[in-house]
Each structure stands twice: as C-alpha cells, then as structure tokens.
Amino acid sequence: MHITYSLHNISTTADFGFSAADYSRFKFGDGEVARHFGAALAAGFIKEHLTGFLGHEQIVVISSPYSFIPTATFTLKNHFVSTINRWLARHNMPVVQECKVHRTITYKEDYGELDAEQRLQLIGNDSFHIDKMFLTGKTLVFLDDIRITGGHERMIKKMIEEYQLDNPVYMLYFAELVNHNIHPSVENYLNYFSVQTIFDLDDIITSGNFCINTRIVKYILNYEHESFCVFLQNKSEAFINELYDMALGNSYHTMESYQPNLNYIKNQLVTNIKKLA
Structure with a gap:
C-alpha cells in the first residue's frame, strides 16, 4: 500500500494556499514557521488517514534524506x-518511532531552480540507505516539505524496491505542485520569496527560533565573498562555530566554490582562539 497525501495542492501561482513569505523563512531555518x-x-494527515486507524501497528516517521546537516523538513518533522x-496517546496507540534515510552524495547546485530532467540527472547520482531490519512490520510515513516533479519520491521508491520493503507506505508533503503547466522553478520562487540577499537572513537567525539546515x-x-564577510561581522561565535562544523560534516570544505568563505571562517575562529589565549 502506497498512499500520497499533500496538505496543499498548488494549481495556480495566484494563490498557493499558504504564505510564500512564511514558506521561504521556513526553508532558511525559521523554527516557528x-x-x-x-x-x-499532522492535523490534515490525522483527519484524512488516521481517524479510522484503530489498529496498533507501529508508525515510523522518516524525514527527507540528508547526510550530516538536516534539511528544513527535519524541523517540520519534529513538530x-x-x-x-x-493524538496516538489519546487513543492508547503506540507513539511514533523515527528512522533516518542516509544519503551519500551532496551537491552545491540549487535543486529548486532546475527543471524535471535536470533534477533527475542530479539526484540520480545520489544513493539512499535505510535500516531495513528496524522497519520490519511497521507502517512507514516518509515526510517532505514539497513535491514538484516527484524526483525525490522516485528515489525513495527505488530504495524501497532495492531493500524489498513490503511495509504500508505513506508519502506526505506540506505542498504539491499539481498543475504541470507551472514550471518547476516555482519552487525557487517560494524558496527565496523572503530572502533576496544574505542580509535578509539576519532576522531569521536572531529570531530565537533558528534551526540550521542544509x-x-x-x-x-556560496555567497559573494565581500558581502559574506560583512554579513559575518555581527554574528555570534556560537553561530559561526555551528556554521563551520556543519559545513565540515557535509564535506563542503572539499568543494572548491565554498573554500574562500570557509577559509575565512576558519581564520576567524583561529583568530578568536588566539585572542582568548
């Protein structure tokens, strides 16, 4: 059983059914959104699919695949x-378990600006892995923020086939593009609605609800170096350390395009350590 559920269906760019400004802030780490x-x-999923779910099958929620740095969907998944x-506790049912889909390749390209064919070419080089034994006999809920061309979903289904998982599967999305006359680049329109420059990130980072993501x-x-240096001037040491550690965790220090800004962060941290000494 494979069931897809989306809270919002995008059929026109005149009305997404949700705030484009909020969605953009969410994609850049606004934990409150x-x-x-x-x-x-969750409320939509309960209403549409769990209301008649009176068994005691174990549900496993699986966020969108990532390597080291979580995606924005990971924070959405927590809530x-x-x-x-x-809801499950009120109905005396087992609470959710969680599992991670590991991915082996990361890339610097902005997925949201690509068309369907380019997305498939890019993600086709990726590889997803999951703990099959842990999932035996459980209902799987794969979670992602938006479905545009279905590229990620095809990779998840490919993984399911390779691991020979016969579990009931739900594919859940906050939103889904259902009008295929709309170009997939609408995803980038949503992603960057509230973030036109690096300095638009300040309000999100200092909001008190910031959650770092890929x-x-x-x-x-990847930002232009001089502006990046200005942006970093008023950032806390805790933020700079987290940014650097996350970048190393995803092996971004091996990517040539990221090295100027990463080297600047490294030098800043070394300078701060010397000052403390």
Missing part, C-alpha cells in the same frame, strides 16, 4: 511528530 507547518500537516504523538549553510558558503 516549521512548528506551524508541521502541526498543520509533526509531536502533534501525531499526542539550504542556509550552502547559501551562505
């Missing part, structure tokens, strides 16, 4: 799980 999105997706767990790390490291 992620909380609202996750709770809303999705909180809402689902409260998109914001790549965006910062």
Whole structure:
C-alpha cells in the first residue's frame, strides 16, 4: 500500500494556499514557521488517514534524506511528530518511532531552480540507505516539505524496491505542485520569496527560533565573498562555530566554490582562539 497525501495542492501561482513569505523563512531555518507547518500537516494527515486507524501497528516517521546537516523538513518533522504523538496517546496507540534515510552524495547546485530532467540527472547520482531490519512490520510515513516533479519520491521508491520493503507506505508533503503547466522553478520562487540577499537572513537567525539546515549553510558558503564577510561581522561565535562544523560534516570544505568563505571562517575562529589565549 502506497498512499500520497499533500496538505496543499498548488494549481495556480495566484494563490498557493499558504504564505510564500512564511514558506521561504521556513526553508532558511525559521523554527516557528516549521512548528506551524508541521502541526498543520499532522492535523490534515490525522483527519484524512488516521481517524479510522484503530489498529496498533507501529508508525515510523522518516524525514527527507540528508547526510550530516538536516534539511528544513527535519524541523517540520519534529513538530509533526509531536502533534501525531499526542493524538496516538489519546487513543492508547503506540507513539511514533523515527528512522533516518542516509544519503551519500551532496551537491552545491540549487535543486529548486532546475527543471524535471535536470533534477533527475542530479539526484540520480545520489544513493539512499535505510535500516531495513528496524522497519520490519511497521507502517512507514516518509515526510517532505514539497513535491514538484516527484524526483525525490522516485528515489525513495527505488530504495524501497532495492531493500524489498513490503511495509504500508505513506508519502506526505506540506505542498504539491499539481498543475504541470507551472514550471518547476516555482519552487525557487517560494524558496527565496523572503530572502533576496544574505542580509535578509539576519532576522531569521536572531529570531530565537533558528534551526540550521542544509539550504542556509550552502547559501551562505556560496555567497559573494565581500558581502559574506560583512554579513559575518555581527554574528555570534556560537553561530559561526555551528556554521563551520556543519559545513565540515557535509564535506563542503572539499568543494572548491565554498573554500574562500570557509577559509575565512576558519581564520576567524583561529583568530578568536588566539585572542582568548
């Protein structure tokens, strides 16, 4: 059983059914927006699919694949799980378990600006891995923020076939592009609606609800160097350390295009250590 559920269906760019500004902030780490999105997706899923779910099958929630740095969907997933767990507990059912899909390749290209064929070529080089034994006999809920061309979903289904998983599967999305006359680059329109320059990130980072993710790390490291240096001037040491450690965790120091900004961060951290000494 494979069922796809999307909270919002995008059929026109005149009305997405949700705030484009909020979605953009979510993609760049606004944890408060992620909380609202996750709770809303959970409420819709409960209403559409869990209301008659009276068995005691174990549900496993699986966020979108990542290597070291979580995606924006990971934060949405946390609040999705909180809402689902409260419903399950009220109905005396087992609360959610979680599992990770590991991915082996990361890339600097902006997925949101690519068309369907380019997306398939890019993600086709990727490889997904999951713990098959842990999933035996459980209902799987794969979570992602948006479905545009279905490229990621095809990779998940390919993984399911390779691992010979016969579990009931739900594919859940906050939003889905259902009008195929709309170019896939609409995803980038949404992603960058609130972030036109690196300095638009300041409000998100200092909001008190910031959750670092892959998109914001790549965006910062790939930004024009002089502006990047100005941007970093008023950032806390904790943020700079987290940015650097996340970049290393995803092996971004091996990517030539990221090295100027990463080397600047490394030098800043060395300078701070010397000052402390």
